[in-house]
Amino acid sequence: MRLVVIGADAAGATAASQVKRAHEDWDVIMFERGRWTSYAACGFPYFVGGLVSSMDALVARSPQAHEKRGLDVRMRTEVTEIDTKNRRVRFAELDSGKNGTEAYDILVYATGADELRPPIEGLEHCRFLQNPGQAAALHGDIAKARRVVIAGGGYVGIEMAEAAHMLGKEIVLIDAADQLMVSLDPDMAGYVREAIEARGIEVRTASAMTQVSSRPGGGFAVETAAGTIETDLVIAGLGTRPRAGLAADSKIPLGDSGAVAVDHEMRTRTDGVFAAGDCAEAWHLVKKQWVNVPLGTVANKGGRVAGINAAGGRARLPGIVGTAITKFFEWEISRTGLNQREAEELGMEVETAVITAKTTSGYLPGAAPIHVKLLAEAGGRRLVGAQIVGGTGAGKRIDTLATAITAGMTADELIDLDLSYAPPLSPVWDPVQIAARRL
Numbered sequence: 121m122r123l124v125v126i127g128a129d130a131a132g133a134t135a136a137s138q139v140k141r142a143h144e145d146w147d148v149i150m151f152e153r154g155r156w157t158s159y160a161a162c163g164f165p166y167f168v169g170g171l172v173s174s175m176d177a178l179v180a181r182s183p184q185a186h187e188k189r190g191l192d193v194r195m196r197t198e199v200t201e202i203d204t205k206n207r208r209v210r211f212a213e214l215d216s217g218k219n220g221t222e223a224y225d226i227l228v229y230a231t232g233a234d235e236l237r238p239p240i241e242g243l244e245h246c247r248f249l250q251n252p253g254q255a256a257a258l259h260g261d262i263a264k265a266r267r268v269v270i271a272g273g274g275y276v277g278i279e280m281a282e283a284a285h286m287l288g289k290e291i292v293l294i295d296a297a298d299q300l301m302v303s304l305d306p307d308m309a310g311y312v313r314e315a316i317e318a319r320g321i322e323v324r325t326a327s328a329m330t331q332v333s334s335r336p337g338g339g340f341a342v343e344t345a346a347g348t349i350e351t352d353l354v355i356a357g358l359g360t361r362p363r364a365g366l367a368a369d370s371k372i373p374l375g376d377s378g379a380v381a382v383d384h385e386m387r388t389r390t391d392g393v394f395a396a397g398d399c400a401e402a403w404h405l406v407k408k409q410w411v412n413v414p415l416g417t418v419a420n421k422g423g424r425v426a427g428i429n430a431a432g433g434r435a436r437l438p439g440i441v442g443t444a445i446t447k448f449f450e451w452e453i454s455r456t457g458l459n460q461r462e463a464e465e466l467g468m469e470v471e472t473a474v475i476t477a478k479t480t481s482g483y484l485p486g487a488a489p490i491h492v493k494l495l496a497e498a499g500g501r502r503l504v505g506a507q508i509v510g511g512t513g514a515g516k517r518i519d520t521l522a523t524a525i526t527a528g529m530t531a532d533e534l535i536d537l538d539l540s541y542a543p544p545l546s547p548v549w550d551p552v553q554i555a556a557r558r559l
């Protein structure tokens with residue numbers, strides 16, 4: 121049997137390794153158009169910010185390490201066509217210019233996502249952070265810049281604001297929306313904004329970037345809906361879009377989200393083809409919809425399930441609830457389930473509660489503030505969403521709430537959970553339970 125995998129990062133390499141572990145005698149060929157395998161894109165901001173010494177340090181398994189485990193790794197080789205009828209892929213070697221084809225019995229499509237590039241004049245002047253090459257380029261460019269504009273106040277924008285601040289840059293963070301972090305409700309995003317401004321970073325919301333032009337003497341002018349900003353460097357983190365074009369061209373059906381449609385076993389609607397990761401959909405347990413959530417957590421789990429099933433085993437990815445976390449210096453920011461806007465879009469009536477407490481017993485030094493917001497269905501009080509912004513120890517509390525939402529628990533059941541307590545780690549009522557009581 122021969123397995124071909126397109127893409128050698130979180131989803132693809134996980135699937136390939138899973139299959140090789142199950143069937144040492146199978147041919148497993150992994151195509152990767154880049155120069156790295158199994159790299160942590162999540163670590164790019166910390167490499168750019170100087171906390172991680174090299175790109176190589178972000179690599180969990182190099183091409184050579186994959187080869188040692190028996191995988192046939194084709195680096196700098198792009199799959200350009202998939203013939204699903206005859207089960208063949210066509211590929212191009214990017215350095216030698218040679219083309220070829222390879223047959224497969226089973227294919228795993230794990231091509232990831234591209235950065236969003238809206239039609240903004242001069243966007244080519246911006247630096248992005250979606251792949252290792254871009255991270256390496258930005259690492260070089262940021263060293264030369266004094267003033268940095270970051271366009272996009274989502275996860276990448278916030279992490280890059282922290283990185284640029286650690287490097288001593290003057291920073292303007294802009295966003296088209298009326299708030300930062302649109303995955304949070306405006307009240308919770310307000311705490312994030314306060315934390316960022318407290319570090320001397322200028323935040324401009326309702327400031328869509330409309331044009332970037334280079335200045336003759338060096339530097340750039342960023343035109344926004346609310347004025348012009350002069351800068352040495354523009355970093356754009358405007359979102360992503362599933363890299364599903366090759367699948368669509370090969371008649372592998374896409375879902376409504378624009379990502380490759382899969383079932384709970386990560387099978388596409390094309391025989392012998394699995395898909396996983398940023399290029400594929402996942403079932404949202406609260407929305408009850410197939411969605412595209414481009415996160416490493418989802419990609420690794422999807423890759424594992426695709427690999428087990430491709431190897432002839434049985435595994436399912438029941439679904440996700442959209443749990444995500446980041447940090448800005450001492451502030452931890454996390455969310456899960458639905459926010460108020462998403463609930464409204466689904467026509468779901470929700471009740472909400474927001475509390476402010478401490479991460480530890482208040483009498484101890486180091487007790488930090490924590491803000492918790494809970495959303496529950498009106499009436500039955502089934503939990504459907506949560507957001508946390510707080511100091512050290514706050515953010516990972518979202519995992520309790522993700523678990524509660526996945527289990528279909530109500531706010532009343534959360535109050536009764538036997539959660540842990542010791543003064544240096546928590547108040548006797550954990551803040552998530554204080555929020556449940558308020559609700």
Ligand SMILES: Cc1cc2nc3c(=O)[nH]c(=O)nc-3n(C[C@H](O)[C@H](O)[C@H](O)COP(=O)(O)OP(=O)(O)OC[C@H]3O[C@@H](n4cnc5c(N)ncnc54)[C@H](O)[C@@H]3O)c2cc1C
Pocket residue numbers: 126127128129130131132151152153154160161162163164165197198199200230231232233249250251276363366396397398399414415416417418419445
């Ligand atoms: C800056 C940044 C920070 C992030 N932080 C977090 C975080 O904190 N937490 C979190 O959960 N997620 C985070 N993510 C998201 C996470 O990195 C991705 O969800 C994850 O990498 C997706 O894995 P993947 O295998 O689906 O796709 P990718 O990692 O994009 O890998 C796909 C691979 O396929 C290759 N490829 C594409 N097309 C072809 C082709 N035709 N032929 C051959 N090769 C091809 C690409 O070169 C690429 O290497 C972050 C992402 C970025 C960019």
